[in-house]
Amino acid sequence: MNIESTLQNVSVVGELLNGIPHGVAILDTNLCIVRMNRFLEAMTGYITDEAKGVYGEFVLRTNLGSRDLVCKRVLKNGESVSIDGNIINRRRKKIPVHFTLSRLHDGKGKPLGVLIVLEDSSVMKVEKLGHQEQSIRTEIIGHSSQIEKVFELMSVLARTDASVLITGETGTGKDLIAEALHKSSPRARQPFIKVNCGALPEALLESELFGHVKGAFTGAVTETVGMFRLAHKGTIFLTEIGDLSLPLQVKLLSVLDDQEFFPVGGSKKVKVDVRVIAATHRLLRDEVQHGRFREDLFYRLNVLHLHTPPLRERDGDIRLLLDHFLRRFSAKLGRDVTDFSAEALAVLTQYPYPGNVRELRNIAEYSANICQGTAVEIKDLPLYMFRAAESQETPEVVRSRLDDSLILPEVVKKVSPVAGGWIEMEKEMILDALRQCGGNRSKTAVVLGWGRTTLWRKLKKYKME
Amino acid sequence: MKIMITTRGDFISPRFDLSSEVLIATCYDQQLMEEPRSLLLSDVSAEILCDLALKEKVSVVVCGGIEEVHYQFLTWKKITVIDSVIGPYNDVLQLAVNSGLMSGTILSGVNSREVAS
Numbered sequence: 001m002n003i004e005s006t007l008q009n010v011s012v013v014g015e016l017l018n019g020i021p022h023g024v025a026i027l028d029t030n031l032c033i034v035r036m037n038r039f040l041e042a043m044t045g046y047i048t049d050e051a052k053g054v055y056g057e058f059v060l061r062t063n064l065g066s067r068d069l070v071c072k073r074v075l076k077n078g079e080s081v082s083i084d085g086n087i088i089n090r091r092r093k094k095i096p097v098h099f100t101l102s103r104l105h106d107g108k109g110k111p112l113g114v115l116i117v118l119e120d121s122s123v124m125k126v127e128k129l130g131h132q133e134q135s136i137r138t139e140i141i142g143h144s145s146q147i148e149k150v151f152e153l154m155s156v157l158a159r160t161d162a163s164v165l166i167t168g169e170t171g172t173g174k175d176l177i178a179e180a181l182h183k184s185s186p187r188a189r190q191p192f193i194k195v196n197c198g199a200l201p202e203a204l205l206e207s208e209l210f211g212h213v214k215g216a217f218t219g220a221v222t223e224t225v226g227m228f229r230l231a232h233k234g235t236i237f238l239t240e241i242g243d244l245s246l247p248l249q250v251k252l253l254s255v256l257d258d259q260e261f262f263p264v265g266g267s268k269k270v271k272v273d274v275r276v277i278a279a280t281h282r283l284l285r286d287e288v289q290h291g292r293f294r295e296d297l298f299y300r301l302n303v304l305h306l307h308t309p310p311l312r313e314r315d316g317d318i319r320l321l322l323d324h325f326l327r328r329f330s331a332k333l334g335r336d337v338t339d340f341s342a343e344a345l346a347v348l349t350q351y352p353y354p355g356n357v358r359e360l361r362n363i364a365e366y367s368a369n370i371c372q373g374t375a376v377e378i379k380d381l382p383l384y385m386f387r388a389a390e391s392q393e394t395p396e397v398v399r400s401r402l403d404d405s406l407i408l409p410e411v412v413k414k415v416s417p418v419a420g421g422w423i424e425m426e427k428e429m430i431l432d433a434l435r436q437c438g439g440n441r442s443k444t445a446v447v448l449g450w451g452r453t454t455l456w457r458k459l460k461k462y463k464m465e
Numbered sequence: 466m467k468i469m470i471t472t473r474g475d476f477i478s479p480r481f482d483l484s485s486e487v488l489i490a491t492c493y494d495q496q497l498m499e500e501p502r503s504l505l506l507s508d509v510s511a512e513i514l515c516d517l518a519l520k521e522k523v524s525v526v527v528c529g530g531i532e533e534v535h536y537q538f539l540t541w542k543k544i545t546v547i548d549s550v551i552g553p554y555n556d557v558l559q560l561a562v563n564s565g566l567m568s569g570t571i572l573s574g575v576n577s578r579e580v581a582s
Contacts, residue, residue: 045549054575058551061479061530088480088530090549090569 023118027056029111031071040118045090061088062099070101071114078103096121139180140173141324142317146309157304158184163256165301166279168308171358174279175239177308182235187275190234193227198243206248207264216265226263228255228272235275241301242282242293253297311356318349321357325364337368339375347378351385427462467491467523468561471514472554476575481531482511488554489521492562501558511535518544527561551575
């Protein structure tokens, strides 16, 4: 009994196949077309009558390996196969297709042919792209116009393969954006390697980035591939690029230009295909002007530039982020902290967040831990937030308050702010006092409120004797 | 007139972009000038085949399924493309030499597993 006679016995088979919303082809044991449903006819551009009896591969034109190996294997083993691929139809259109191949057999297990279901996945791919855009948004929270602009730019940058420079204050989500860019780029299935250029000393960083050969330096007992080779075909994310030393900047520039480099101590060039995303909290243009960053590297990295706005400029996002992080930490801790009191919210929304989202997240975590009720009160907020508020007062206000409340030696009050920290200020203070007392060390010590020995020790320490 | 045919075994290759064998024949006045040359390509790519067609200065390309972009490129380069052809390449070549081949032609002898493999 062959498959054609089997199908003819069942008059409803044709209608049954047409009812399936995917392309369906039935091949005989010679892998020639026996039946095609209407959906497949539309997909391939061939009607069943002209395709009947023709070797299936000539009509379907799939990319499932040469000489129909998959079909032959299914027919032989009887194991169904599900595989992604494409077809080129008569209208010269390449259609991405999800194939499912199963063996047809009679009741006794004798193979009669192969059933191929072709699911048009072009629609699914479009949906997937939309979903990817959505996933960028779900990882980074915000609805302000400033962050919306970032999202818009990100969806454009994700489609390109050029270098991206992400700038922004610390804690604004540069890392998250870099990762989201990678995940929504065509390199998403390849590795995403993050390297913090500020975390390692220069010599170590060079070996970390480019790898080294065995015996390149003392302790190099084995060969290391380096981050660039690990990121081959993927993305390397160089964070804190502004902290990179000048010699390494030269090497990085040559890698970006030629996509090849010599590992430390190596004599053989290594070729890599890597997309570079760099980030820094520094103003690279200023660094270039001060000679701390190479101008050519800056222009090479600055092909596409994305600036992450600080939290204080993102209208309305603070409340959104507070709620999100409070919910997350409260769930993690198994607490029932769900809201902020009006007073606490007033403080939290007015706070300038110099550490941006990272600081806000930490504040939410602190509050979720400390709060004993269901709503976060002012007392549940970290104390430094209020100290920071005080320190934002102008120097004049602080000075007047000091004048009123603290009894400081006259010399201290007169001291003007000196660049260089406490040591410089103390030196200046001692000099002023000495001048005031005509060089008399005992009087100077009294004026400063110190003992003579302390003054002598400090003079010796600062080499002012 | 030079004709390039993408082949797989004894047949026209089902897909232009996945063809690794080509047959190049020169004809004049509906007669083959010489024995057709068979080339085996090291890489499989539609771009390589397009380049080859230009390099060999062919006037006609005969193939199975071809993407619109490659079809347009070849026709832009004044090469006639006869696509969606199904059949044994010898018969197809004969038809092409006699100027009787059209896009979408399905010749006989393509219905058994033995001949196809």
